[in-house]
Amino acid sequence: MSGGALLDGLRVIEFASFVAGPSAGLAMAQLGAEVIRIDPLGGNVDRRRWPRSARTGESLYWNSLNRGKRSVTLNLRTEAGRDLLLGLATAPGPDAGIVVDNAVGRGWLSHEALAARRPDVISVKVTGRADGGAAVDYTVNGASGVANLTGPSGTVDPVNHVLPAWDLLCGQQAVTAVLAALRRRDRTGEGARIEIALADVAMAAVANLGWYTEAAERGERERHGNHLYGAFGVDFAAGDGDRVMVVVLTPRQWAALGEATGTAERFAVLADSTGADLTTDEGRYGQRREIEAILAPWFAERTGAQVRSALDAAGVLWGPYRSTAQVAADFAARPGSEPVLAGLDQPGIGEVISASSPIRLDGDYSGAVPARDLGADTEEVLSEVLGLDATQLARLRADGII
Template identity: 75%
Template sequence: MTDPAHRPLAGVRIVEFASFVAAPSSGMALAQLGAEVIRVDPLGGNVDYRRWPLSAETGASLYWNSLNRGKRSVTLDLKSERGRDLLLSLATAPGPDAGIVVDNAVGRNWFGYEALVERRPDVIAVKVEGRADGGAAVDYTVNGDAGVASMTGPADSGDPVNHVLPAWDLLCGQEVVTAVLAALRRRDRTGQGSHVQIALADVAQAAVANLGWYSEAAERGARARHGNHMYGAFGVDFAASDGGRVMVVVLTPRQWAAIRTATGTTAVFDALAASLDADLTTDEGRYEHRELIEAVLKPWFAQRTSAQVSEELTAAGVLWGPYRTTADVAADFAARPAGRPVLAALEQPGIGEVISAHSPARWDSSYTGTAAAVELGSDTADVLSEVLGIVDAELTELRAEGVVG
């Protein structure tokens, strides 16, 4: 399913006026589904154009070129009235599959919903915000405020631990995708447009509430930290003799039987259960005695190499996974690309070969394929011509005025 013309959103046009992670990740996901996503930036690029990580070879942003794969790129002088008018015109262009906007612009009232709906009453406008009250927020500030940073980290530490993955940004991006598709469905059925606002802080707090964590805290107080132990079940990491580490998780009776069989500890745990008057066949029992279970299992791992651990756990049907660095994953992909099929080697202009990814969703058992990010602003003339009907003479005039690059 690599041909964009055969993807589910082929023919849909979305204008993205956004930066950083949440909204751009939604635009990338929509492009992977076949939509024509036109990212509009100020001349010279938005504030995220040089965001780390950067290519060691060329200095180009690996971040920007990864999150903007498969999009068209337009740059305009958005400080000028004419540049703003062009952006508004692109965002509200006619057509049943057009007039869809995703943005996270702050302090740009000229691009607000009122300005958009005045030009196209059935416009679909999805806006990403920091907080619902209009305040600023990013993933790191949201995570701390949601209470999650106080739940992670070593059990003997009271310091908050930030996460590296911008999880709330990425989840917010998928909320944007859902909102765009739902609004498009409503417009197809009723002719009605939509004004959707999604606050990053709301995404985080709703997710934590939906897991029952706030209700738990209201009843029992703040949850104690568990280090790498799972909460409410048995799961923890173990070190092999060569220093490799694996995570073992037990969620079902079959998995409990598997880890005991693999490690030859069935009789030991039966005896412990009897002596403790504990039911280790339940999540509650294993969780209560997690440190004892860990202590019994630890020597088995310490006596085996990572390769032996992998072979024996897999053979027994244990639920487990290795710990790897990102460099390990990159090297593994280079050696065995078929083992990580969602990843793809891609020639990125301005950088060289990079590790890209398909959409995780497989349609008819096939990945969607991937595409390089284009050079900043390289589609400006074509997009203005195709969407707005601007002819060469006017493009020449816009260039002379500095409205387009």
């Protein structure tokens, strides 16, 4: 687990629910940071979120996003509980005083409240919109315009995605913000008040791809199902039902596709008859449907295994289509086939498919550790970080604070 050394000694307080904030904490925990997740007594609003284990009913979602973190529960409806959270967030130390939260409308956890206790505190607040309004990945995606780019030709209805892509990207923006602010604090002693709006993450990402400028110049982009925009790429079905995605981004890959499928001469005829330069992305994109029609019979006449063998031998850029159930079955049959995945015994659930950090240090993955039971580390953390003794902890228990 050499990957853990990268952020060894760093302490981050996480008070966040759903995906963006917890995914930031997970990423830092996998790199060795001590991430202390704070929840209200009984858990936050995402404690029971789907998917849940068919065996125990426990949330696979919660346990997956909170692996490797220490878990503290506090009665945050009380001043004493809030004071403990603030104390943990602003505890002394050069690698402490770092907070990631998505708490909206809680003035007691504002940057000003934190900075009053520790002027160099680094606080990262994740919000829905920059104006403080509520938003989640699926509302943000619709507003970004992406849902109107997705779907088959001729469809006018928006097509939602299932992957919370903006949440995950927002979480990594939070990690970047923490590390950048920590570097400045190490150099200058200054803290940082950082805010990241989920809607801003989505809008900036789409703008950075040039899609809004394209729309302003050309109008709405045509929908075309699984075809790759601006180049050649589409899915093909083999005769036994296997399906693969084939992509061409370079002249070498174009030549390899013609070699693998024996269609190079037919592509030459297509180029002559249309005047299209099929050695370019533009030429192939313009003739994408004709190219697909030439290739489809070759795939349909072969099994998936024959298709994969021929494409690999020629050096074609391709990938298989698999359901999540197929990925799980492949992992069970060949545990090393996806090296970032790892089997893990999660208390309260049993064996689960987990993952290392995708960041490898010196060629090694970080490994995976289970999530702690909700509140399992409360007394230990309060003792270690705030110096509370057994008498003080017993009083907090009696008062319903912990």
